[in-house]
Amino acid sequence: MTGYAQAVCEPPAAGGDEAPARPAGRAAAAVELRSVNSRFLDLALRMPDELRGLEPGLRELLTQSLRRGKVELRLSTQQQADGAWPQPQPEQLLRLAQLESTVATWLPRAQPLSVNEVLQWCRGSQTAPRLDEAVMHAARQAVDGLLEARAREGARLVQVLLERCAHLRTLATQAAPLLPQVVQRQQQRFLERWNEALGQAGAAASLTATQLAERALNEAAAYAIRIDVAEELARLNAHLDEITRLLQAGGEVGKRLDFLIQELHREANTLGSKSAALELTTISVEMKVAIEQMREQVQNLE
Structure with a gap:
């Protein structure tokens, strides 16, 4: 800071x-x-x-x-x-006279002290x-x-971080309802492809139409499991709750916030890797930008 x-x-x-x-x-x-x-x-x-x-x-x-x-x-x-x-004190002048007398005894040719030298010596001895x-x-x-x-400065940074947390919560709220829509679109896509394949195969394939439709639904269900990000969004919200709690509690929270920011970044990366729609990809990118802004600020907090 x-x-x-x-x-x-x-x-x-x-x-x-x-x-x-x-x-x-x-x-x-x-x-x-x-x-x-x-x-x-x-x-x-x-x-x-x-x-x-x-x-x-x-x-x-x-x-x-x-x-x-x-x-x-x-x-x-x-x-x-x-x-x-400085105003020379009597004890200072007495001590200085004794020293000068001793020097003159051993060094007769030594020059006597000037007034300026005496004052400089008194100034140093007063302050040291x-x-x-x-x-x-x-x-x-x-x-x-x-x-x-x-x-x-820390109080201002806390407000900035709380605003970023609120922004991430908004993005997570926007991402949650998109997943069923993506699964539904993909399921419809599977069914259209199977119907197209049946039409090209002709009447001979009509006996297996029900089986092929069931397979299409199974493929869609497996796809939904593969792209499910509900756990990632739940963990992201839990990390945001802990960050908010630490910021409001105060104290030395910098190191703990560093760790939580790393966890937030991991969840946003997973969300992006599982993304099957442009809307989810956009949300993942916005999350990463906000988390990176938080990382820069958290490194300033003590």
């Missing part, structure tokens, strides 16, 4: 609570999810190398929430566009420690949004 969702989340404040306002220069985690149709679950994760350690957790989150679809997750960090630099929590929180929000989008 197709769907799209995105979420942006900031790391929690150092004290553990979410900051009421965005600190200047603070990073945020952005997660984008795209899903297209696929019979199986195919995950593709795009993320910065420094966040690759989160890939197992993200995969577990996706596999627990999704069953089908080609899903692409894009993870990035966004620097807040406040136009302001707790960015993992923001990533997972944003991923959960994006998954929830994707599920909502897929649910809306």
